[in-house]
Amino acid sequence: DIQMTQSPSSLSAAVGDTVSISCRASQSVTNFLNWYQQKPGKAPKVLIHAVFRLQSGVPSRFSGSGSGTDFTLTISNLQPEDFATYYCQQSYNIPITFGQGTRLEIK
Amino acid sequence: QVQLVESGGGVVQPGRSLRLSCEASGFTFTNYTFHWVRQAPGKGLEWVTLMSSDGSHKLYADSVKGRFTISRDSSKSTLYLQMNSLRPEDTALYYCAREVETTTNWFDPWGQGTPVTVSS
Numbered sequence: 001d002i003q004m005t006q007s008p009s010s011l012s013a014a015v016g017d018t019v020s021i022s023c024r025a026s027q028s029v030t031n032f033l034n035w036y037q038q039k040p041g042k043a044p045k046v047l048i049h050a051v052f053r054l055q056s057g058v059p060s061r062f063s064g065s066g067s068g069t070d071f072t073l074t075i076s077n078l079q080p081e082d083f084a085t086y087y088c089q090q091s092y093n094i095p096i097t098f099g100q101g102t103r104l105e106i107k
Numbered sequence: 108q109v110q111l112v113e114s115g116g117g118v119v120q121p122g123r124s125l126r127l128s129c130e131a132s133g134f135t136f137t138n139y140t141f142h143w144v145r146q147a148p149g150k151g152l153e154w155v156t157l158m159s160s161d162g163s164h165k166l167y168a169d170s171v172k173g174r175f176t177i178s179r180d181s182s183k184s185t186l187y188l189q190m191n192s193l194r195p196e197d198t199a200l201y202y203c204a205r206e207v208e209t210t211t212n213w214f215d216p217w218g219q220g221t222p223v224t225v226s227s
Contacts, residue, residue: 043218089213
C-alpha cells in the first residue's frame with residue numbers, strides 16, 4: 001500500500017495569511033494526487049486534482065504543486081471559509097489512500 | 108443536479124449485518140465507477156471498496172475483504188454496501204463517492220454520509 005504522510009497535522013493561521021500543507025507518498029504516484037477540503041459535519045469536497053488542476057468553482061487562492069512523491073497545497077490570502085481539514089489522496093494504486101489530514105485553525 | 112444520497116446506517120451489534128444504499132441522480136449511473144469511503148469518529152478517511160462502471164471489477168480494502176460486498180441496481184441508480192460480520196472497528200460515517208476519470212481520477216461528488224455504529 002502507498003502511505004501518504006501530511007505535514008503539519010495542524011496549523012494555526014490568520015485571515016490573509018498564506019499557508020502550505022505538505023503531502024509525501026511512500027512511492028511515486030506520478031500525477032495521481034488530489035486534495036480535498038472537509039468542514040465539520042460535511043462531506044469532503046475536491047479542491048485540486050492531478051496535482052495542480054483546480055476543480056471548477058474553487059477559488060484561485062488554492063494551488064497545488066509537486067511531482068512523484070512530494071506535493072504541496074498552498075492557500076493564499078486565507079479567508080474565514082478556508083478553515084477546515086485538508087486531505088491529500090493518491091489514486092494511482094488500489095488501495096486508494098489518504099493522508100491523515102491537516103486541520104487548519106484560525107489564529 | 109449531480110447528487111448522491113446514502114441511507115441505511117444505524118446501530119448494530121457485533122457480528123450482525125447491515126446494508127447501506129447510495130442513490131445517484133443527475134447523471135448516467137452506469138458511466139461511472141463508484142467507491143465507498145469511511146471515516147471513524149474524529150479520524151481520517153479510509154477507502155473501503157470500489158465497483159467499476161461496467162460492474163465487472165470490485166475491489167476491497169483488506170480490512171473488509173470477505174465481510175463486505177459492493178453491488179448495484181442500475182435500474183434504480185443505486186449502489187449498495189452489504190456489511191456482514193460487523194466489528195466495533197467498523198464504526199464510522201460511510202460515504203459513497205463517484206469517481207471522475209480523465210487522464211487521472213478523483214472523487215466528485217461525495218454523498219452526505221450515513222453513520223454506522225457497531226456496539227453491544
